[in-house]
Amino acid sequence: RGILVDWLVEVSEEYKLVADTLYLTVYLIDLFLSQNYIERQRLQLLGITCMLIASKYEEICAPRVEEFCFITDNTYTRGEVLTMESQVLNYLGFQLSAPTAKTFLRRFLRAAQASYKTPSLELEFLANYLAELTLADYEFLKFLPSIVAASAVFLARWTLDQSSNPWNPTLEHYTNYKPSDLKITIIALQNLQLNTNGCPLNAIRAKYRQEKFKCVATLSSPELLQTLFQT
Incomplete structure (x- = not known):
């Protein structure tokens, strides 16, 4: 799963897809796999099919089926992708709307930016980077998307500024979470973020090491103080 998501990050970059498409893709993959068995060699087929579905839902101009076949070196035919698309959509009952971490992150960042005189692009990129890192990590499926988003904002603020508590009444009001909850x-x-497990999956880190994202993947956060979580 992690390798698949890592590759899909590269695909989304190649086709310049919006972040919501990537988040929805991973959500659809996990939802389908929760109740359906897929052979390992067909996981990539499921991945591009879910990205095709998510693209149709989120993008103004979605890539064509043939483009998704091409990105797999034509490992799968157009017919196989369309058959898988039918299976996924029928299983989902065509219910594609779901709040992802990106949905909450957009709102929480707006609240976080309120304490700055001018909006901080670095904060926005860093929070988005941290949230995207969780997509490839199976362990984060146990956390609610809203908690992942709030935690990304908290850690991004702490990474950039240790002079004050990264959480404030405004964020607590709009997220409905206290630091102890997170x-x-x-x-x-x-x-x-610190890659303490030495994870080899690198697509998201490589993406956010680019200048256009202010190289936020090169930043690391200092030790978290226990006092930060006291309410």
Whole structure:
């Protein structure tokens, strides 16, 4: 799963897809796999099919089926993709709307930016980077998307500025979370940021090492103080 998501990040970059498409793709993959068995060699087929479905839902101009076949070196035919698309959509009952971490992140970042005189692009890129890192990590499926988004904002603010508590009444009001509610997720997210497990999956890190994202993947956060989580 991790290798598949890592590759799909590269595909989304290649076709310049919006972040919502990537998040919805991963959501659809996980939802389908939760109740359906897929052979390992057909996981890539499921991945491009879910990205095709998500693209139709999120993009103004979605890539064609043939383009998704091409990106797999034509491992799968147009017919195979369309058959898989039918299977996935029928299983989902054509219910594609779902709040992802990106949905919440957009709102929470707006609240976080309120404490700055001018909006911080670095904060936005860093929070998005941290949230995207969780997509490829199976362990984060146990956390609610809203908690992942809030934790990404918390850790991004802490990474950029340790002079004050990264959480404030405005964020608590708009997220409905206290720092103590986020502690477990933030610690797990920091381990992911610092890559303490030596994870070889690199697409998201490579993406956010680019200048256009202010190289936020090169930043690391200092040790989290226990006082940050006291309410």
